[in-house]
Amino acid sequence: MCGMNDFPTGEAMVLTPLVRRVLAPNPSPYTYSGTQTYIVGHGSVVVIDPGPDDQHHIDAILRATAGEEIAYISCTHTHRDHSPATRPLKEATAARIVGCAPLVLDDSGPRADEAFDRAYAPDHVLGDGESVSGPRWTLQAVATPGHTSNHLCLALLEEKALFTGDHVMAWSTSVVSPPDGDMAAYMASLELLMGRDDVIYYPAHGDPIERPQRFARGLLGHRKQREGQILRLVGRGTGEIPVMVSHMYKGLDPRLTGAAGRSVLAHLIDLRDRGVVREHQDSWELIET
Incomplete structure (x- = not known):
């Protein structure tokens, strides 16, 4: 190929x-x-x-x-x-x-x-x-x-x-x-x-x-790893998206910072809809269970 x-x-x-x-x-x-x-x-x-x-x-x-x-x-x-x-x-x-x-x-x-x-x-x-x-x-x-x-x-x-x-x-x-x-x-x-x-x-x-199925499985695993990173950061009190991006995407091309932030937001919305996190002012926090 x-x-x-x-x-x-x-x-x-x-x-x-x-x-x-x-x-x-x-x-x-x-x-x-x-x-x-x-x-x-x-x-x-x-x-x-x-x-x-x-x-x-x-x-x-x-x-x-x-x-x-x-x-x-x-x-x-x-x-x-x-x-x-x-x-x-x-x-x-x-x-x-x-x-x-x-x-x-x-x-x-x-x-x-x-x-x-x-x-x-x-x-x-x-x-x-x-x-x-x-x-x-x-x-x-x-x-x-x-x-x-x-x-x-x-x-x-x-x-x-x-x-x-x-x-x-x-x-x-x-x-x-x-x-x-x-x-x-x-x-x-x-x-x-x-x-x-x-x-x-x-x-x-x-x-x-x-x-291709192996590749799709890898993408799914990657997204789950990102979700885990987000939960750990939010659990430590790091709930602002720009700060999360700086922790999660080391060495990222600055032109892609916006894309990274949007994907982090997408993960947070998914977690919110599942009752795991909530938005508070300009930050996010875990929902205590």
């Missing part, structure tokens, strides 16, 4: 007989090398996560599918590094936009990653288990809320492959940013993936993930 450094932006790389990948030119602390757009099938294809509204990237997708029909454009969720290219791509091809539901929400705190795409307008929202198909391929929606409430993974049934969007990534854990990001839902979605028989994950950012 080829790694991220083996191909540049704008060029289609063949991953399997049914899957091609085109990297968008939008690297950042939150997108790694950029958004990976996947093309599934041949002749009549589906484009997954077309990415930002960047003309160079849209042209690259059109070059990669020259002589073919783009029948569908499908999005895992509606952050602006994933879905804005649906509109110019649809105008160029008359493809149907299918996939996640539209979602517009303003965060209650500083953005930890890309904001929502307010103009996303699907022709059809795929429900959990619903599918679209083409010659020798079937793409099935798997509801995986957590990173966002509208997040879907997309399963390529013929290859037992799962396009995981931002739910599972090899290079980083997913940002879970309240109020829409939900840690309890994210953990439940990881549990769901552990029970599936996928043989490979294709994330929107970072390398493909082999032995």
